[in-house]
Amino acid sequence: xxxxxxxxxxxxxxxxxxxxxxxxxxxxxxxxxxxxxxxxxxxxxxxxxxxxxxxxxxxxxxxxxxxxxxxxxxxxxxxxxxxxxxxxxxxxxxxxxxxxxxxxxxxxxxxxxxxxxxxxxxxxxxxxxxxxxxxxxxxxxxxxxxxxxxxxxxxxxxxxxxxxxxxxxxxxxxxxxxxxxxxxxxxxxxxxxxxxxxxxxxxxxxxxxxxxxxxxxxxxxxxxxxxxxxxxxxxxxxxxxxxxxxxxxxxxxxxxxxxxxxxxxxxxxxxxxxxxxxxxxxxxxxxxxxxxxxxxxxxxxxxxxxxxxxxxxxxxxxxxxxxxxxxxxxxxxxxxxxxxxxxxxxxxxxxxxxxxxxxxxxxx
Amino acid sequence: xxxxxxxxxxxxxxxxxxxxxxxxxxxxxxxxxxxxxxxxxxxxxxxxxxxxxxxxxxxxxxxxxxxxxxxxxxxxxxxxxxxxxxxxxxxxxxxxxxxxxxxxxxxxxxxxxxxxxxxxxxxxxxxxxxxxxxxxxxxxxxxxxxxxxxxxxxxxxxxxxxxxxxxxxxxxxxxxxxxxxxxxxxxxxxxxxxxxxxxxxxxxxxxxxxxxxxxxxxxxxxxxxxxxxxxxxxxxxxxxxxxxxxxxxxxxxxxxxxxxxxxxxxxxxxxxxxxxxxxxxxxxxxxxxxxxxxxxxxxxxxxxxxxxxxxxxxxxxxxxxxxxxxxxxxxxxxxxxxxxxxxxxxxxxxxxxxxxxxxxxxxx
Numbered sequence: 001x002x003x004x005x006x007x008x009x010x011x012x013x014x015x016x017x018x019x020x021x022x023x024x025x026x027x028x029x030x031x032x033x034x035x036x037x038x039x040x041x042x043x044x045x046x047x048x049x050x051x052x053x054x055x056x057x058x059x060x061x062x063x064x065x066x067x068x069x070x071x072x073x074x075x076x077x078x079x080x081x082x083x084x085x086x087x088x089x090x091x092x093x094x095x096x097x098x099x100x101x102x103x104x105x106x107x108x109x110x111x112x113x114x115x116x117x118x119x120x121x122x123x124x125x126x127x128x129x130x131x132x133x134x135x136x137x138x139x140x141x142x143x144x145x146x147x148x149x150x151x152x153x154x155x156x157x158x159x160x161x162x163x164x165x166x167x168x169x170x171x172x173x174x175x176x177x178x179x180x181x182x183x184x185x186x187x188x189x190x191x192x193x194x195x196x197x198x199x200x201x202x203x204x205x206x207x208x209x210x211x212x213x214x215x216x217x218x219x220x221x222x223x224x225x226x227x228x229x230x231x232x233x234x235x236x237x238x239x240x241x242x243x244x245x246x247x248x249x250x251x252x253x254x255x256x257x258x259x260x261x262x263x264x265x266x267x268x269x270x271x272x273x274x275x276x277x278x279x280x281x282x283x284x285x286x287x288x289x290x291x292x293x294x295x296x297x298x299x300x301x302x303x304x305x306x307x308x309x310x311x312x313x314x315x316x317x318x319x320x321x322x323x324x325x326x327x328x329x330x331x332x333x334x335x336x337x338x339x340x341x342x343x344x345x346x347x348x349x350x351x352x353x354x355x356x357x358x359x360x361x362x363x364x
Numbered sequence: 365x366x367x368x369x370x371x372x373x374x375x376x377x378x379x380x381x382x383x384x385x386x387x388x389x390x391x392x393x394x395x396x397x398x399x400x401x402x403x404x405x406x407x408x409x410x411x412x413x414x415x416x417x418x419x420x421x422x423x424x425x426x427x428x429x430x431x432x433x434x435x436x437x438x439x440x441x442x443x444x445x446x447x448x449x450x451x452x453x454x455x456x457x458x459x460x461x462x463x464x465x466x467x468x469x470x471x472x473x474x475x476x477x478x479x480x481x482x483x484x485x486x487x488x489x490x491x492x493x494x495x496x497x498x499x500x501x502x503x504x505x506x507x508x509x510x511x512x513x514x515x516x517x518x519x520x521x522x523x524x525x526x527x528x529x530x531x532x533x534x535x536x537x538x539x540x541x542x543x544x545x546x547x548x549x550x551x552x553x554x555x556x557x558x559x560x561x562x563x564x565x566x567x568x569x570x571x572x573x574x575x576x577x578x579x580x581x582x583x584x585x586x587x588x589x590x591x592x593x594x595x596x597x598x599x600x601x602x603x604x605x606x607x608x609x610x611x612x613x614x615x616x617x618x619x620x621x622x623x624x625x626x627x628x629x630x631x632x633x634x635x636x637x638x639x640x641x642x643x644x645x646x647x648x649x650x651x652x653x654x655x656x657x658x659x660x661x662x663x664x665x666x667x668x669x670x671x672x673x674x675x676x677x678x679x680x681x682x683x684x685x686x687x688x689x690x691x692x693x694x695x696x697x698x699x700x701x702x703x704x705x706x707x708x709x710x711x712x713x714x715x716x717x718x719x720x721x722x723x724x725x726x727x728x
Contacts, residue, residue: 007624007629007631007726008624009624009626009627009629010624010626010627010629012626017382018381018382018383018384018385019382019383019384019385019387019388020382020383021382021383021468022626022627022628023383023388024383024387024388024391024468024478024480025480025627025628026626027388027391027392027478028391028395028396028478028479028480028482029395029396029398029482029628030395031392031393031394031395031414032392032393034393034416034419034420034555036419036420036422037420037554037555039422039424040554044553044554044555045409045410045553046409046410046411046412046414046553046555046556047410047553047554047555048410050395050410052398053625054622054623054625055398055400055622055623056398056400056401058400058403060403104385104388111626112626114388114391114392115392116388116389116392118392118393153622154622154623154624154625154631155622155623155624155625155631156624156625156626160622160631189408189409189410189411190401190404190408190411191398191401191408191410191411258418258419258517258518258519258524259418259419259518259519260371260372260373260374260518260519260520261417261418261518261519261520262373262374262376262386262390262475262476262520263373263374263386263389264386264389264393265371265373265374267371267518267519267524362371
C-alpha cells in the first residue's frame with residue numbers, strides 16, 4: 001500500500017453545511033435505486049445502486065480474463081471464465097446495500113458519496129460458490145485471511161491501491177458466498193463487475209469485490225486500505241473502530257403521491273392510499289415486523305410472504321390520508337430483535353445509518 | 365396547466381456557491397454515463413444517462429398500456445403495444461444528451477440537476493416511425509403542433525403537470541422520429557420509458573418523451589410547462605428566450621490515468637498514452653474534426669470511421685505524457701462549421717453548455 005503525499009488533492013473534514021463540488025462529482029458517478037422502484041422485487045437493470053471507487057475497468061475481451069488464486073495454497077490456480085462457469089452453478093437473490101447509504105443524513109457529515117437513502121438493490125446473482133475454487137486451491141492450515149483484489153485502481157487520501165477486501169476462511173468457505181458472472185440472468189454489466197465479482201450475502205456491498213482478478217491466502221491479517229482504514233465504524237478520531245460487516249436491519253417506503261421536481265416534496269390526494277415498501281437485514285435474519293408511522297404513531301404494516309433468505313421482504317400499509325401536513329415513517333425489526341433507531345447514530349465515515357425512513361407529505 | 369402556489373416548496377435563485385441538499389437529492393436520483401465508458405460505442409444498460417423529472421411510473425401490465433391519439437385528427441386511435449409492434453420496425457443508433465449537461469460548470473449556476481458533463485449516452489432504439497401512427501390518425505390541415513404526454517406527473521415551481529412536449533408536424537412526420545419499445549435489443553427499462561417512448565434523434569433528450577400515453581394534434585401552439593417555460597435558453601430574466609431543440613456540437617474524453625476517489629483528480633504515468641473520446645452534434649451533422657489540447661496547444665485527433673447518422677463518433681489521440689501538471693482538452697467541429705467554445709456561455713436554466721471538456725492531470 002503506497003502513500004503518495006503529493007496526490008491527496010483535497011483533504012477532508014466533517015461538515016454540517018452545503019455540499020462540495022467533489023460530493024456532487026461522486027453523486028454524478030454513483031447512483032441510488034429510485035424509491036418508487038421498490039415496487040419491484042428484483043431491481044431492474046441499471047437501477048441497482050452503484051458505488052464504484054475508481055474507474056470501471058474496460059474489458060473488451062472477457063476470454064482473456066484470469067482469476068489468480070495464490071498465497072498459502074497447495075495448488076495456485078489461474079482460472080478462465082470458462083473454468084469458473086464449468087463449476088456447479090448457484091443462483092441467489094440477494095439484497096445489497098452500500099455501507100454509506102444515508103451518509104448525507106448524518107450530522108456532521110463526512111464528505112464522500114452523499115447518499116441520501118437509496119443505495120440498495122436486489123438482484124439474482126448467478127455464479128459458483130467460492131468454496132469450490134478455494135477447495136481446489138487448498139488452503140494451508142495457518143491461513144487467517146483470504147484477500148480479494150479487483151482490477152479497479154486509484155488513490156484515496158494518497159493511498160494508491162487496487163480495490164481489495166478480505167474475508168476470514170470460515171466466511172470465505174460459506175456455501176452462499178459466490179463468485180458471480182451473471183446478474184438477473186444476463187452477463188454482469190460492466191459497472192457491476194464484468195466479467196467476475198464476489199457476492200457476500202448479508203454484508204454491506206463493500207465486501208462484494210467487483211472485477212475480481214486475484215485471491216490470496218494469507219497467514220497474517222490482511223491490511224488493505226479498504227479493509228483496515230476505509231470501512232470502519234468510528235465515533236472519534238482516536239477510536240480504533242469496528243470493521244463494517246453485516247447489513248443492519250432497515251426499511252424503506254415508496255413515497256406516496258407525486259413529487260415536486262426540485263425538492264422531492266410529496267403531494268398526496270386525500271383518501272385511501274396504499275403505501276408500499278421493503279425491509280431487510282444482514283446475516284440472513286428474517287424480517288419479522290414492519291411498523292408504519294403516521295405523525296409519530298406506529299401501527300403494524302402487512303408483510304408480504306417471506307422472501308428468499310438474503311432478499312428484502314415486501315410490506316404495505318393502507319393509510320387513510322387526511323388533509324394537511326404529515327410525517328410518514330417505517331421501521332423494521334428482524335428475528336434477532338434488532339430494530340431501527342429513530343435518528344442516525346453519528347459515525348465518522350458515515351457508515352451504517354439505518355435510522356427509520358421518514359417522508360414528509362402534503363395531503364390535499 | 366395548474367399552478368399550485370402552496371406547493372412550490374423551495375423557490376430558487378442562481379448561485380455561485382456550494383450545492384444545496386435538493387441538488388444532491390436530484391444527483392442521487394439521476395445519473396451520468398461514467399466517462400471511462402466512452403470506450404463503448406453503445407452505452408451499456410444502466411449507464412445511459414438518466415434524467416427523470418418525476419417518479420418512474422410503475423407499469424406491472426404492459427399489455428394494458430394504450431397510446432391515445434386524438435385532437436384534430438380524422439381517426440382518433442387507441443393503440444396497444446401489440447398494435448405498435450405490428451407496424452414496420454426501425455432501429456436507429458442515437459446519441460442523446462441532456463440539455464442540462466454541464467449545468468454545474470456554468471457560473472452562476474441554476475439550482476437543478478447539477479450535471480457536470482456526463483449526461484450523454486448512445487443506444488440502439490427500436491420502434492416504428494411515429495409517422496406511421498400519425499398517418500393512420502390523419503392530421504387536419506390546420507394542425508400547428510403535435511403534443512406528446514408521458515405518464516410521469518408532478519410539480520415544478522407550483523405547476524402540476526404530466527411531463528409533456530410538442531413537435532411541429534414537419535418534425536413529427538420525419539421518418540427518423542420513432543415510437544420506441546426496445547433499447548439495445550431488450551424491452552425498454554422502466555427508467556428509460558417502459559413500455560413506450562418517443563425518440564427524436566439529434567435533439568436534446570427533453571424531446572424524447574418517456575412513458576408516452578397520449579398524442580394530440582393541436583390547432584394552437586402547445587403551451588405545456590416543459591415546452592414553453594422550462595427548456596428555454598435565456599440570458600436575462602426578461603428575455604423571451606429561444607426554445608432548446610437540437611444538440612450543440614460537443615466532445616468528451618476518457619480521462620487518462622487513475623483517479624483520486626474523492627476529487628476525481630487524475631494521475632498518469634509518463635510516456636505514451638492513448639486518449640480516447642467521442643464527439644457528436646445535433647441534426648445529424650457529421651463530426652469533421654476533433655482537436656486535442658495540451659496546455660492550450662491544439663492538434664488534430666484521429667477520427668474513427670464515420671458513425672451512424674445520429675451516433676457519436678469515436679476519436680483518439682496519442683499523447684507523449686511528460687512529468688508535471690497538464691491541462692488536457694478536446695474540441696469537436698461538425699460539417700456545419702460549428703465548434704465548441706472554450707468556456708461556457710451563461711444560460712439562466714443551465715442549458716446547452718457545450719464548452720470544451722478539460723481534464724487536469726498530474727503525470728509522474
